[in-house]
Amino acid sequence: MESIAAISLTPNVAAPAPAPAAHAATAVSHFTLENGMEVVVIPDNRTPVVTHMVWYKNGAADDPLGKSGIAHFLEHLMFKGTKANPQGAFSNHIAELGGQENAFTSYDYTAYFQRIGKEHLATLMRFEADRMHNLVLTDEVVLPERDVVLEERRMRTDNDPSAQLDEAVQAALFSHHPYGTPIIGWKHEIETLSREDALDYYTRFYTPENAILIVAGDVEPHEVLALANETYGAIPARAEPPARRRPKEPPPRAERRVTLSDEKVEQPAHERLFTVPSYATAEPGEAEALEVLAHVLGGGPTSVLYETLVEEEKLAVSAGAYYLGSALDDSRLYVFSTPAEGVELETLDAAVDRVLARVAASEPGAEALQRAKTRLIADAVYAQDSQVALARWYGEALATGLSVKDVASWSDRIDAVTAQDVRKAARKWLDKKRSVTGFLLPVTNAAA
Amino acid sequence: MTAHNVVAAPKSRAEHVQKVSASCGVEAWLVESYAVPLISLEFSVRGGASQDPAGKEGLANLLAGTLDEGAGDLDSRAFHRAIEDLAIHLGFNADADSLSGHFQTLSRNAPQAFQLFAQALNAPRFDEDAVERVRGQIAAGLKREAFDPETMAGKAFRKAAFAGHAYARPTRGELSTVESLSRRDLGALRARVFARDNIKIAVVGAIDAATLASRLDALLSGWADKADLVATPDTEIASVGARKVVDLDVPQATLRFGRPGLAKADPDYFAAVTVNHILGGGAFTSRLFNEVREKRGLAYSVYSQLHEYDHCPALLGAAATKNERAGETLDVIEAQCRELSEAGPSAEELDKAKKFLIGSYALRFDTSTKIASQLVRIQLDGYDPSYLDERNRRIEAVTLEDAKRAAKRLLGDGRLLVAAVGRPEGIASRG
Numbered sequence: 001m002e003s004i005a006a007i008s009l010t011p012n013v014a015a016p017a018p019a020p021a022a023h024a025a026t027a028v029s030h031f032t033l034e035n036g037m038e039v040v041v042i043p044d045n046r047t048p049v050v051t052h053m054v055w056y057k058n059g060a061a062d063d064p065l066g067k068s069g070i071a072h073f074l075e076h077l078m079f080k081g082t083k084a085n086p087q088g089a090f091s092n093h094i095a096e097l098g099g100q101e102n103a104f105t106s107y108d109y110t111a112y113f114q115r116i117g118k119e120h121l122a123t124l125m126r127f128e129a130d131r132m133h134n135l136v137l138t139d140e141v142v143l144p145e146r147d148v149v150l151e152e153r154r155m156r157t158d159n160d161p162s163a164q165l166d167e168a169v170q171a172a173l174f175s176h177h178p179y180g181t182p183i184i185g186w187k188h189e190i191e192t193l194s195r196e197d198a199l200d201y202y203t204r205f206y207t208p209e210n211a212i213l214i215v216a217g218d219v220e221p222h223e224v225l226a227l228a229n230e231t232y233g234a235i236p237a238r239a240e241p242p243a244r245r246r247p248k249e250p251p252p253r254a255e256r257r258v259t260l261s262d263e264k265v266e267q268p269a270h271e272r273l274f275t276v277p278s279y280a281t282a283e284p285g286e287a288e289a290l291e292v293l294a295h296v297l298g299g300g301p302t303s304v305l306y307e308t309l310v311e312e313e314k315l316a317v318s319a320g321a322y323y324l325g326s327a328l329d330d331s332r333l334y335v336f337s338t339p340a341e342g343v344e345l346e347t348l349d350a351a352v353d354r355v356l357a358r359v360a361a362s363e364p365g366a367e368a369l370q371r372a373k374t375r376l377i378a379d380a381v382y383a384q385d386s387q388v389a390l391a392r393w394y395g396e397a398l399a400t401g402l403s404v405k406d407v408a409s410w411s412d413r414i415d416a417v418t419a420q421d422v423r424k425a426a427r428k429w430l431d432k433k434r435s436v437t438g439f440l441l442p443v444t445n446a447a448a
Numbered sequence: 449m450t451a452h453n454v455v456a457a458p459k460s461r462a463e464h465v466q467k468v469s470a471s472c473g474v475e476a477w478l479v480e481s482y483a484v485p486l487i488s489l490e491f492s493v494r495g496g497a498s499q500d501p502a503g504k505e506g507l508a509n510l511l512a513g514t515l516d517e518g519a520g521d522l523d524s525r526a527f528h529r530a531i532e533d534l535a536i537h538l539g540f541n542a543d544a545d546s547l548s549g550h551f552q553t554l555s556r557n558a559p560q561a562f563q564l565f566a567q568a569l570n571a572p573r574f575d576e577d578a579v580e581r582v583r584g585q586i587a588a589g590l591k592r593e594a595f596d597p598e599t600m601a602g603k604a605f606r607k608a609a610f611a612g613h614a615y616a617r618p619t620r621g622e623l624s625t626v627e628s629l630s631r632r633d634l635g636a637l638r639a640r641v642f643a644r645d646n647i648k649i650a651v652v653g654a655i656d657a658a659t660l661a662s663r664l665d666a667l668l669s670g671w672a673d674k675a676d677l678v679a680t681p682d683t684e685i686a687s688v689g690a691r692k693v694v695d696l697d698v699p700q701a702t703l704r705f706g707r708p709g710l711a712k713a714d715p716d717y718f719a720a721v722t723v724n725h726i727l728g729g730g731a732f733t734s735r736l737f738n739e740v741r742e743k744r745g746l747a748y749s750v751y752s753q754l755h756e757y758d759h760c761p762a763l764l765g766a767a768a769t770k771n772e773r774a775g776e777t778l779d780v781i782e783a784q785c786r787e788l789s790e791a792g793p794s795a796e797e798l799d800k801a802k803k804f805l806i807g808s809y810a811l812r813f814d815t816s817t818k819i820a821s822q823l824v825r826i827q828l829d830g831y832d833p834s835y836l837d838e839r840n841r842r843i844e845a846v847t848l849e850d851a852k853r854a855a856k857r858l859l860g861d862g863r864l865l866v867a868a869v870g871r872p873e874g875i876a877s878r879g
Contacts, residue, residue, distance in 0.1 A: 047814050102731065115814075116807075144745030152748035266591040302528050318585055374532070
């Protein structure tokens with residue numbers, strides 16, 4: 001699925017992979033500084049390297065009305081310097097120390113991260129704390145950067161019909177909630193974003209009580225805490241953490257279809273998105289059931305969608321599903337497929353209906369259920385090999401209303417999901433009225 | 449030892465690498481570590497798309513796509529289910545010069561996981577329906593990218609840069625050539641490239657040398673002694689100074705540019721690495737980043753890199769900018785190349801570049817998979833494990849004089865071969 005869960009500051013430095021789920025680590029430490037900033041330390045003593053991240057609990061879904069794209073634009077502008085460290089000073093210093101850095105913006109959070117030799121952690125923390133409250137912006141740097149963001153939008157979306165369809169599908173799925181607005185913003189609104197807009201947004205959200213520090217690597221928790229107190233702890237608390245007031249999506253009542261035809265489309269594609277609860281909004285056990293459901297339904301070549309549509313019926317060349325569970329508000333489950341040569345999208349659409357109806361009507365077999373759980377839980381073990389992946393899991397969880405305990409118990413909760421839970425989740429949430437179907441089509445001469 | 453301190457510079461990275469010789473004659477590099485209950489293996493055999501016979505472009509890519517589609521007694525579905533039941537990561541990939549494999553397992557499943565891996569390597573079934581399915585997936589991918597500006601720009605660039613050479617051909621083939629590939633072609637290519645003198649392999653994780661040696665025998669003793677490869681001639685980027693514009697109705701022009709690079713064996717190679725870093729490497733510090741993106745807001749993405757074709761050292765780069773400002777963007781890029789060539793980098797720039805390149809080397813070794821990939825790359829380049837320590841010393845030794853000389857050699861008169869997709873104003877086809 002080409003859905004964009006988060007977009008990063010530069011294309012060349014890979015953002016860490018989005019977290020499929022969470023991890024059952026034991027030695028993770030969690031503190032709160034006096035000014036309200038949270039601190040999570042994840043030990044990984046294999047290599048003398050550290051990953052340092054600061055997450056702010058605000059993202060594109062917190063953009064004020066008419067200012068879409070401001071969270072992401074500000075993320076770019078956070079690299080423009082402070083009084084003490086003018087433009088480029090932080091980045092140049094990181095580079096000289098052999099570090100790598102980037103930043104990314106999602107709907108529910110904005111995060112800044114560096115990877116570097118562990119002896120330089122204190123330096124990073126000083127710089128990052130400085131830009132939490134001392135950002136300086138002038139039109140001289142703001143306006144060219146706005147052009148950069150417009151180029152980024154052209155590259156991601158305006159040059160690509162399938163990305164344009166994705167935007168239209170999301171907009172149809174969330175008619176009222178801001179998850180329906182692209183993270184990068186609508187072009188006509190990006191064009192009007194100003195220095196004042198950015199500073200207003202910065203003042204509102206970039207405060208210690210709204211931030212989470214995640215440090216993963218070859219570090220001692222109490223040393224990290226001491227450094228955090230010296231650096232981030234010196235920033236005065238401002239007030240209560242900023243409230244995230246978002247309009248609630250009304251209950252969906254009508255199935256919707258969005259079609260995009262473009263002469264640059266050679267290969268048609270089919271997608272269906274359902275609004276479903278996230279880990280943060282679900283009843284106990286429900287998000288876990290959706291996670292297992294998505295895997296049984298469309299996680300790889302042993303899934304129901306793949307075996308049915310690709311192997312047996314040969315209507316599609318690929319098919320799958322994905323649950324985007326990390327979200328502060330109700331989220332989405334994706335079902336996607338690519339038709340085989342000569343197969344009409346209407347035919348594939350009907351076949352997707354049949355598979356989804358079957359999954360809602362009958363429990364998965366014991367083997368299929370176990371296979372899905374094995375893979376999901378094993379991926380949490382594989383993630384222990386990457387401090388970036390672990391840091392990202394904890395950051396994403398804490399920024400979307402979950403706790404360190406939730407992360408640690410995730411594998412056990414997945415393991416507890418029953419076949420009946422999976423069927424119930426399918427019946428309740430894979431209701432077509434909750435969905436938008438997207439058709440990507442070539443331009444045809446015949447009136448369709 | 450409980451941690452793979454392969455990055456524990458400044459001591460030695462190399463001393464953590466064990467060379468493991470199996471009785472079948474294959475040598476693997478091993479970093480033994482029990483910190484995480486995983487085993488990661490990466491391998492590479494020479495003979496990627498450059499071995500595809502004429503008219504059968506895409507064969508190595510199809511082979512990579514079908515090796516895990518059923519093997520031994522297990523048809524495609526049974527094989528996939530066995531892989532999933534053990535939560536194994538297994539995948540193959542073909543590029544211009546080689547076919548590579550990635551295998552990762554929880555250590556508690558290692559015996560069965562290695563068995564499945566061995567079956568994929570030694571007894572792939574290439575069943576008719578599985579091959580058809582993968583062929584369909586590749587064809588859909590080609591169609592999906594038929595009007596993708598980046599894909600089109602890459603293609604136009606390679607066509608002009610490598611005219612008449614294997615590198616001009618598409619790694620994944622064309623619709624018509626993919627259609628023509630048969631089971632027999634797959635078996636024949638596999639037999640030619642899967643040979644014990646042709647594999648480089650590295651393993652990181654919870655396995656000791658003796659166990660690894662016996663696993664390697666099980667994996668590879670059925671392979672031929674010697675590969676049967678068609679030699680790929682050395683070549684150089686041609687048409688420097690030419691412009692290839694491909695018309696596409698999109699608002700942004702996608703640019704690919706390049707010129708000849710320096711080979712890894714060249715005495716100025718590490719100096720060239722520093723020069724490229726100063727020109728267009730790194731994230732937020734290069735001249736291209738500052739001049740194109742930061743100062744002028746011309747592009748979100750702009751970079752250069754020294755590319756690693758086995759038979760063609762190259763300096764390659766890319767940028768994307770709205771059609772109206774495409775000519776201006778290219779002028780800035782070419783001017784930066786000329787300036788760096790003529791005046792060379794400043795002492796301060798070189799110092800910073802060296803510090804970054806040396807300091808960040810450790811970041812290439814912070815996961816098992818990354819360590820294994822690095823160890824395979826080093827073997828492919830013909831180095832010993834001592835390279836792991838040698839590399840930073842070579843960077844450190846680059847003098848300002850070296851860098852100035854390398855800048856002249858790398859960037860010459862600053863002219864570039866450019867492919868542009870879109871409706872770029874100020875860029876017209878020529879040459």
